[in-house]
Amino acid sequence: MSIRVLLADDQAMIRGGLRLILEDQEDITVVGEAADGAQAVELARRLRPDVCLVDIRMPGLDGIDVTRALAGPGVSAPLRVVIVTTFDLDEYVHGALRAGAVGFILKGAAPSLLIEAVRAAHAGDALISPSVTLRLLRNLAPARTAPAARPAHPLSARETEVIRAIARGRTNQEIAAALFITLSTVKSHLATIQNKLGVRNRVEIAAWAWESRLMDSAEPRR
Numbered sequence: 001m002s003i004r005v006l007l008a009d010d011q012a013m014i015r016g017g018l019r020l021i022l023e024d025q026e027d028i029t030v031v032g033e034a035a036d037g038a039q040a041v042e043l044a045r046r047l048r049p050d051v052c053l054v055d056i057r058m059p060g061l062d063g064i065d066v067t068r069a070l071a072g073p074g075v076s077a078p079l080r081v082v083i084v085t086t087f088d089l090d091e092y093v094h095g096a097l098r099a100g101a102v103g104f105i106l107k108g109a110a111p112s113l114l115i116e117a118v119r120a121a122h123a124g125d126a127l128i129s130p131s132v133t134l135r136l137l138r139n140l141a142p143a144r145t146a147p148a149a150r151p152a153h154p155l156s157a158r159e160t161e162v163i164r165a166i167a168r169g170r171t172n173q174e175i176a177a178a179l180f181i182t183l184s185t186v187k188s189h190l191a192t193i194q195n196k197l198g199v200r201n202r203v204e205i206a207a208w209a210w211e212s213r214l215m216d217s218a219e220p221r222r
Contacts, residue, residue: 002029003122006049008040008066009084010058014107018053018084021111028118037061041069044079051121053114054101056085056092064095071100080121084114093128102201104128116171126201129169151196159196160214162189166202167209 005022007015007030015033022028032047034040036059044052044066052070056063063083071078082103083096093104103117106129113129120127155163158179165175172186179186190202197208209215 002027003051003118004029004031004047004049005118006030006032006034006040006044006047006052008034008037008043008052008058008063009055010035011055014055018114021114022118025115028115035059037063037066040066044070048079050080051118052079052081053084053118054081056083056087056096064092064099067096067099067101071102073100075100080124082117082121082127102126112173113171116173120202124201126204127171152198153196155193155196159189159193162186163193163205163209163214166190167206167215169206 005028007018009015009018012035015035019030019033022030031049032043034043038060040052040054040058041061052066054063054066058066061069063085067081067083069075071081078100081101082105083092083101084105084107085092086107096104102121103126105114105117105127109129113127117127161179162175165178170178172183172190175181176183176186190205193205194200197205199205199208
């Protein structure tokens, strides 16, 4: 079954480009397009897509308002929203994540990252552009005073390598290439790591890596 996607961007050329990238994939179908925030909310509530790709700056309601309306606190049946934007600003990243977004992708990113973000959102995971993730988590770690929880079971050397790669903002495909393993093996490691750390997605894995100071040492902390 195809992943049903709604596009929301006030520029028709951008929507067209996103549609071409996504519909080139056998498992993704674009079911609607919105040219402003209000239309995005109306279409999303009516069509109930699996994933909404939303621009941050649109006429009327902006992307954060749209996200809050579709996925924010108090929404009884939240949708999965991924912000796709040109603007790499911390205030937008924090605002989008607080509003309920499960992804934040820059328009200059490779098409493969956009596709991975859609699939991750559909699977209940979260994906943020690598450059944004790295800056966000580096800034987050010093502000945390409580120590990161220890893994429920010891991490293997390979799992630690995967965690470090995630904390550096690498995609699954980049991790597979760097470690000379298959994409399915990367996904298997991710599932095991999430279980050991008691976290829900790759963003929380990366946060754990920085908070535990794993990124400061050559050996994993036990």
